[in-house]
Amino acid sequence: MGSFTIEGGHSLSGSITPQGAKNEALQILCAVLLTAEPVEISNIPDIVDVNKLIALLGSLGVKVENLGPGQYRFQADQVDLDYLQSDDFKRDGRGLRGSIMLVGPLLGRFGRGYIPKPGGDKIGRRRLDTHFEGFIKLGARFRYNREEYFYGVEAEKLTGTYMLLDEASVTGTANIVMAAVLAEGETTIYNAACEPYLQQLCKMLVRMGAKIEGIGSNLLKIQGVSSLNGTTHRMLPDMIEIGSWIGLAAMTRSELRIKDVSWNDLGQIPNAFQRLGIQVNRENDDILIPAHTDGYAIQNFIDGSIMTIADAPWPGLTPDLLSIILVVAIQSRGEVVIHQKMFESRLFFVDKLIDMGAKIILCDPHRATVIGHDFQSQLKATNMTSPDIRAGVSLLIAALSAKGTSTIHNIEQIDRGYERIDERLRNIGAMITRNA
Incomplete structure (x- = not known):
């Protein structure tokens, strides 16, 4: 069983091209x-x-x-x-x-x-x-x-x-x-x-x-x-990978360019991250995420009630991105409810994030409330195991933003859905090593 060793807390920069879907x-x-x-x-x-x-x-x-x-x-x-x-x-x-x-x-x-x-x-x-x-x-x-x-x-x-x-x-x-x-x-x-x-x-x-x-x-x-x-x-570029890179840029407060995203096929994805306060700038068919040095603030609904982000059939938000959105909310300014309607076990990885210092309340198998740190405190590095593809990448994003060196085991789950992820992350400045 392979693992990643990740030294977190480094700013990233450059451009990354999403794989095929x-x-x-x-x-x-x-x-x-x-x-x-x-x-x-x-x-x-x-x-x-x-x-x-x-x-x-x-x-x-x-x-x-x-x-x-x-x-x-x-x-x-x-x-x-x-x-x-x-x-x-x-x-x-x-x-x-x-x-x-x-x-x-x-x-x-x-x-x-x-x-x-x-x-x-x-x-x-x-x-x-x-x-x-x-x-x-x-x-x-x-x-x-x-x-x-x-x-x-x-x-x-x-x-x-x-x-x-x-x-x-x-x-x-x-x-x-x-x-x-x-x-x-x-x-x-x-x-x-x-x-x-x-x-x-x-x-x-x-x-x-x-x-x-x-x-x-x-x-x-x-x-x-x-x-x-x-x-x-x-084939189209992978919209889940595009969302992953948006989340990675925000959590590490890095400026990243995501190239050739087929913007018109992204549906609600840019809007979902914008609800978290993240700037998602379109430049031709690229996405430019600026360095969020002042953080990002979650919006409220117009009646003042707490923001809820939920999955839905297209043109709603794909359920595959909710794990990543949940992680990104950890460093937001404000609170958000993540409602995973489709799969009742997909949010169970939050215990690992709580161990890293995240403020998350798992309400039931389908809902979690995230109370953002607003970058006032940094996540702590830890050892963890990837339970599935999307949770594995979410934990990887958390580790890249954390203080110290983390280890993620069972990375075969991540490799099921992300092409040469460690090599591509190193190309934009990430400190990540693959261990056999």
Whole structure:
């Protein structure tokens, strides 16, 4: 188990370019299974979860060619469906949350898709009902082996239908869309997710020959086609990483430039940090965060009540950023309630921040109140363990702002979502060392 040693309290400077979007990659890479023709994808992040999925596609028989940094060509013209029943697949698929995204394209193109219960972050229940209920409505038969935690769907053919999703699940919507593009007739998906990464998937499928209306809305209409073609696709920058760098700059009172952020796809993210009093300045397609030498003050609501920052489906604030916003609030001037609606275990890492001197009241599994220090006292360095990707980066930001030398263990969790994070942080002045 690796670790980071972090000497905190140093000001950072320079520019940093966000990696390609992890959550988009997990959808886009699975979509290559929908065609026998080559698909070229660029700006793929070099991170553990994405590399595991690429390896899984290779094991499934997809031809994988690395064309250069972050650029691959895939061709799924000789898919080995027998691999889906193998012990290797049951082992490898279980270690990756994104493996669930294989089911939709496999079902749509080959009439069957299987998956072991996926792993991933331990942040609370992440049910799969939306995915499989959608497949069933398209005409698939569902089966589940409770002893092996193994799911399967099969169909002689899929038929378009109307469905109202029980939740606006991003991965659920993406999976259903990938199955529906090859179904017979029209599929209407109401209460569909409409995040930028889902829009990216739909636009890529349209370039491949799919017929999708309503992209960017919560009502999608899909006219099934018999086959899809190859295409090229470039992934968006990772909005969660962009938010991480905004938070890092504020907590370390550093001036940082975040380059090529695709501002129009950031939604509520700049506004959420501005509510904490952080200046988020747009310069063309870059974000410039000035050094907050005088600190930053949390806004109140217009009636004077305490600010609450909560996650919501797009165009609301992504839940993946709430851990980072919570950490940034530690040095704010004022108080804020962080309301994590989606996952009931995601705020449990705050005990580590409290050990560092943060003033945080964990109200219940979904809510925490943060009372800001206003930089009147500095967090204390400590030893800690990363419980998941986003909490791990939040603890890293806290350590970089703290007095003294901290150690973070289980950094494999951070590597799942952030590309060469220690090297990139050293390039802007961070004192961070990776230990094997």
